[in-house]
Amino acid sequence: MKDSNILLQVEEMKTVFKTRAGILDAVDGISFSISKGETVAIVGESGSGKSVSALSILRLLDSNGEVASGKILFNNLNLKDLSKDEIRKIRGNEIAMIFQDPMTCLDPVYTVGDQIIETIKIHEDLSKKEYRERALELLKLVGLPDPEGRIDAYPHQLSGGQRQRVMIAIALACRPNLIIADEPTTALDVTVQAQIMQLLKDLQSQFGTAIILVTHDLGIVAEMADKVVVVYAGQVVEESYVKDLFNKPEHPYTEALLKSIPKIDTDRNRRLQTIKGNVPTLREIPSGCRFHPRCPLAAEKCKSEEPPLFKLDKNRVSKCWKADPVLERKWEIPVSIEEGETVFQDNEHLISKQKLLDVTNLKKYFPITKGILSRTSGHVKAVDGVSLDIYKGEVLGLVGESGCGKSTVGRLITGLINSTDGEVTFDGKKLSGVTRKTLKELRKRVQFVFQDPYSSLDPRMTILDIIGEPLEVHNLAKGTAKIQRVAELLELVGLDKNEMHKFPHQFSGGQRQRIGIARALATEPDLLICDEAVSALDVSVQAQILNLLKDLQLKMGLSYLFISHDLNVVKYISDRIAVMYLGEIVEVTDSNTLFKKPLHPYSQALISAVPIPNPNIEPNRLILSGEVPSPSNPPSGCKFHTRCRFANDICKNKKPNLIAISEEHLVSCHLYGEEGEHG
Incomplete structure (x- = not known):
């Protein structure tokens, strides 16, 4: 029996990418639904399949990707089976998308007004004056300051928050029933983020628009979402109403995610709980439960048998053997995880x-x-x-x-x-007017750790050369001594010293940031x-x-x-x-x-x-x-x-x-x- 209020129903959707290494399953049988006027958040770590799931709905995948099977029912129309021309009529008109980085999504050579008008032109035939009036109306609607003056501005002349408002105006241009927002506030300041979230809420109550919110920020999820879909390694592992999920997470992955966030009331002397390891790559999907290599509760059954999605009640599912009503075993987190060495020592x-x-x-x-x-x-x-x-x-x-x-x-x-x-x-030393030699000595004692560990590491250099470079620049170690020191630094930041001959692209984002920290520590700053x-x-x-x-x-x-x-x-x-x-x-x-x-x-x-x-x-x-x-x-x-x-x-x-x-x-x-x- 189908709920007449349901706007979008995704059933067993499978998205694959054709690569030289073969066909990779990026999304493997994801199912969820969204009703009119509802907000559904899709959460999970990078590489879990959140964004690919969102892009699959609108068929915005790269040329080597396709939705291989399953159904994407929008108002009972299966989007998977539509031709390219038919899906274009849906995009922007009935389902719109707000992307993460407005600077890369807005065309730098056109004014923001022209870019809004272009979207309207695809779906509606109006006069030149009416197009401009509609664009101006949309800019006012999204709260852009001085819309009359800014309609002829170029993207680079606007701030990040203003550009995101323009992206929302483009998404609303044809008054769609569904907006898919992919990390819409990640690149924004906390003050602008609050404005954008309030704007989306206001627009939703005004027009009854449904929103699919793709994010890793659980604070935004708690505030915006009605329902939450937790994905891991291309599969839904838990789905629930937002309060139930935060009050009592059922899947160990959801629980670990919630416990790893530093909150304003978190005790500064307590260690943050972490999830060991990384999300598996598409080429190395584990057997059994995909989360078992990182799960503190994993038993033998988890390693060999993949759990189904257990229905816990009408509105809740969990893909974990501990949710199986047949099993009577108590699934308690081991003592070593909860207690162990969780408190930092005093800072002497x-x-x-x-x-x-x-x-x-x-x-x-x-x-x-x-x-x-x-x-x-x-x-x-x-x-x-x-x-x-x-x-x-x-x-x-x-x-x-x-x-x-x-x-x-x-x-x-x-x-x-x-x-x-x-x-x-x-x-105790003033740095104005110092010699180059003194400045070099300063740089040895003061080091930088940058925001993006990928762009700050030379992709053509091995980890040995990256961490070893400051050692040579400051004449601290060469040859065998350098190799030994790099090995010590890698172990200090929790990496395997045997991986020093690899290149940055062979590491995850977190591992690359550890390498950046090891490089910064090389000079003993x-x-x-x-x-x-x-x-x-x-x-x-x-x-x-x-x-x-x-x-x-x-x-x-x-x-x-x-x-x-x-x-x-x-x-x-x-x-x-x-x-x-x-x-x-x-x-x-x-x-x-x-x-x-x-x-x-x-x-x-x-x-x-x-x-x-x-x-x-x-x-x-x-x-x-x-x-x-x-x-x-x-x-x-x-x-x-x-x-x-x-x-x-x-x-x-x-x-x-x-x-x-x-x-x-x-x-x-x-x-x-x-x-x-x-x-």
């Missing part, structure tokens, strides 16, 4: 309060040049008077929206770019600058890397400047946190205080925007109005006053100083100065 390196880095009034202005003679017409004030310090063995988190200058601060500290003004003092070092990783791999960074901090007395836009991660790993806005530090305090009692209105908005991976908690959002102003033309007075709910005349005219509210809490806001109400 912080007791001495020995200052390692002192940054004072640091500035970096990039000139804006115009004309044939490249005359300077203004400056982009990327970093505008930043002061901060880091103690030996301490982690200082640096947070703020994209474009606030976080990464520039990291590059200024290492001397990768020269400062316009200010002073950096490292271990005192300070690591981690620039979004875990943002490109799955939650399970992220947990492994965060545990590793904490272990290295305690073992070697390392200090970190941890730059990130993921506040849950920053809260977990940082001892203190500095909040940055438009090139300036607006608040500094210890991580617990910042999240319990943020003082600056910007800090309050940032923290309120963090998605909470708990569907039982209703978030209390402080949605920021407007966009981040341009650093080339920042507002007068307090730079945040254009978006602040407390702003008054003094904020518009006078810049607040960074003052101490208590010994460990600094804030730059007139609410706490002589002019405002203290506290």
Whole structure:
């Protein structure tokens, strides 16, 4: 019996890719349904088949991929059997897609208005004036600031959040019944992410649109989804309503995913639970239950027999033998997993309060040049008077929206770019005007861990050469000594020393990030600058890397400047946190205080925007109005006053100083100065 409310029914869908190595099953018998006005989230690690499942529905696969079997019933029409012309009429008109990275999906040579109009033209015949009016109406609908001015803008002239709004406008152009959103907020700041999620909710309630949300962010799932489909190695392993799934996960994979997320209330002294190993490749699918090599509950039966999807109740299924009502065995997680060594030891390196880095009034202005003679017409004030310090063995988190200058601060500290003004003092030595030899010595003691472990590792070099390169540059080891040191470093970061002759593409994302950390540790540095070092990783791999960074901090007395836009991660790993806005530090305090009692209105908005991976908690959002102003033309007075709910005349005219509210809490806001109400 079919529910008349069901919009899309996917039945035993199998997607294959033809490769030189043979036919690979990327999606192997996935089934789920979505009703009108419902949001279904598809979750799982990278390589589990989430995106391929979404692309299969609209038949947007690469030329070597096809939906080999099963049914994709949309309003009882099987999309699998449609011709290319027939499926084109469905795409955009009845089912639309929002992709992850709006910059690569929008055409850089056409205005955003033209790109919206192009979508409407495929399905509707209107006059030129009507096309433009519809495009303008859509830009207003998705809340793009100044739509009349922006309709003729090119993608590069818009911010990331604005580009994503344009992508949503294109998706809504023909008022589809179903939107497939593939990681729609992954590349966005937490504040913009909150705006986009609220926008999707509002549009859904307004038009009754169904949404398939493909994501690995369980905080967004908890907030947006009605139902959740958990996929692993191309198969559905659990499906449930969102509250049931979070309150009592049935499949060990779902439970492990939920436990590996750092939350705002996670104890910083406790290890994050990790999932051993990686998602199997399509060429190496295990026999029996596909999750058994990584499962703490795996028994002999799991290794040899593949479990069916057990129906636990009307709305819940689990592909695990522990859900079999016939088996009476108690499936309890072994003691070693739950208890074991789960607490980090005390950080003895912080007791001495020995200052390692002192940054004072640091500035970096990039000139804006115009004309044939490249005359300077203004400056982009990327970093505008930043002061901060880091103690030996301490982690200082640096947070703020994209474009606030976080990464520039990291590059200024290492001397990768020269400062316009200010002073950096490292271990008691001022770095302004130092010789090249002294600067080389600094770079030995201060190392970078980059965001993307794939682009930061040379694909033509072996791991031995990648990690060994800094050893040779700084004359630390050559020949046999270098090989021995690389082996030690690989073991230190939890990799097999026998794999040093492999190339980066032969490792997973998490393993590549470990290689990046090993390279950074090669020179035995005192300070690591981690620039979004875990943002490109799955939650399970992220947990492994965060545990590793904490272990290295305690073992070697390392200090970190941890730059990130993921506040849950920053809260977990940082001892203190500095909040940055438009090139300036607006608040500094210890991580617990910042999240319990943020003082600056910007800090309050940032923290309120963090998605909470708990569907039982209703978030209390402080949605920021407007966009981040341009650093080339920042507002007068307090730079945040254009978006602040407390702003008054003094904020518009006078810049607040960074003052101490208590010994460990600094804030730059007139609410706490002589002019405002203290506290």
